[in-house]
Structure formats: C-alpha cells, structure tokens
Amino acid sequence: MSTNPLLKGTLQTIILKLLEDNAEMYGYEITQKVKEVTAGEIMLTEGALYPALHKLEADGMLETFTQVVDNRVRKYYRLTEEGGREVITKLEEARSFIDQLQALLNLKPAV
Amino acid sequence: MSTNPLLKGTLQTIILKLLEDNAEMYGYEITQKVKEVTAGEIMLTEGALYPALHKLEADGMLETFTQVVDNRVRKYYRLTEEGGREVITKLEEARSFIDQLQALLNLKPAV
DNA sequence: TTATATACATAACAAAATTATGTATATAGC
DNA sequence: GCTATATACATAATTTTGTTATGTATATAA
Secondary structure (H helix, E strand, O other): OOOOHHHOOOHHHHHHHHHHHOOOEEHHHHHHHHHHHOOOOOOOOHHHHHHHHHHHHHOOOEEEEEEEEOOEEEEEEEEOHHHHHHHHHHHHHHHHHHHHHHHHOOOOOOO | OOOOHHHOOOHHHHHHHHHHHOOOEEHHHHHHHHHHHOOOOOOOOHHHHHHHHHHHHHOOOEEEEEEEEOOEEEEEEEEOHHHHHHHHHHHHHHHHHHHHHHHHOOOOOOO
C-alpha cells in the first residue's frame, strides 16, 4: 500500500466521483477501481476507506443496500440527492486546489 | 484563512519548492508568497507553518540563521544539501499524485 | 490610542490517515 | 485435506498533520 500523505483530504472526493460515474459500488469494488485507474499507484487502505464510507453515509451523502453474492455480503453505496450536489462542489474545490498547487510547485504544463 | 483539508500532505513540498527557487526565506515571507501566488486562495496558518519548518530543520532538510530588521527578528531558512535532494523527490511525488488524482476525478485537461 | 501588519512560537484540539487485528467465505495449488 | 490468496466487511490503537487559540513583541497608519 502506498503510504501516501498526499492522499489526505481527497479520499471523500474520490469516492463521491466514482459513485457519480457508477451508480452503485461496494467498498472492495472501489479499492479495485482506484487501483486499476491509477495503475496500482494509489491503493486505498481498508482502515481509511470504510470509515470514510460510513461518514459519508452518516452525513447523508450516500445510501446503502446489501446484497449477497456467493455467500458473501456486499454493501452497495449510491449517491443521495445531497451527495449528487456535494460531488459538484468537491470536484470544483479539487480542481481549484490542483491549480493552485501546480502554480506553487511550478508544475503547470506548458500550454 | 482557507481551512483547506486538501492542503494536508503538501505543505512540506510547498516549503521546499519555495526554498529551491528563493535561496533564503523567513516564515512570514513564505506565508505572503503563497498568498500572492495563489491569489489569496491558499493562506498558510502559523500553527501549521512553524511546526513544519521546525520539523524540516530537525530532519536536516533546512538550516537557519537569524537577522534583525527594524528591531524585529527574522529567522531565515535555506535548503541543506539533503534538502536539495529531497525537493526533487517530493516534486516528483506531487507531480505523479496530481496525475493520478486528475485521472480519478476526470479532471485531465483535454490535450 | 487603537487597529493592523510584521514576526515568531506553542499548546489544545480535531481530522483523517496508517497499521494492526478480527471475522468469514471462495478458490486455486499442492 | 491443507494452505495461501482473493474477496468482503469492520474497528481499535496510533500517528500525522492540520486548525484554532493564545502569547510575546515591534512598527506603522488612522
């Protein structure tokens, strides 16, 4: 697992965005999707993911239902209406922050 | 001050990069530079900045000297040799992380 | 004389990770 | 049959790294 201090603060945004693109996902599926998209460079730890999902649910951003597949329980998450609005906000914040960070670190790709 | 959870993990990198570009800087100057470059969108809090500077110094990345200007003490920081190597690493990590994050959030600017 | 800017520092607290541990089933390899 | 690995969830202990609040002190503008 990539002990990535940079991950801090972005996990919620990542989860919300994935659920915007994929109506329903379960926890383990999210870890695999992130691993796949980032070619293994970002590996979510369970200790971070599950509490984050629980918090988003408690905050009314996600709703859940369970399903049993192969005798194993899966807990599916989907965006609530409020969660749908929150993604927009979070994505704009992330976009803006990345912009500022690139400016500070001189990482702006030459246009 | 922008209570910015996204800042987590990037403060050290920002400090090191600024000191790569400007041989010598003091704490307050760093806060002003960040504020200037980000058009006021990122405001470093003193409670985050000074401990971060002290830690980087303790870790051998920065060295200091003081100077009195207008009866006020300034504590200047500059990169050590090790600090110079560390900037390279941290910048590469940041660049890579921003890449992965943009991929996950579908924020990749169209090329 | 009062507010704001400059300049540092640290303590109390909170958020959000990592690390470690636990439970349980399915499957592939030996 | 046994063992390792993958799937699937959860939580407690700890660490990292911020915010918020507070303190000291000088210079300057209103």
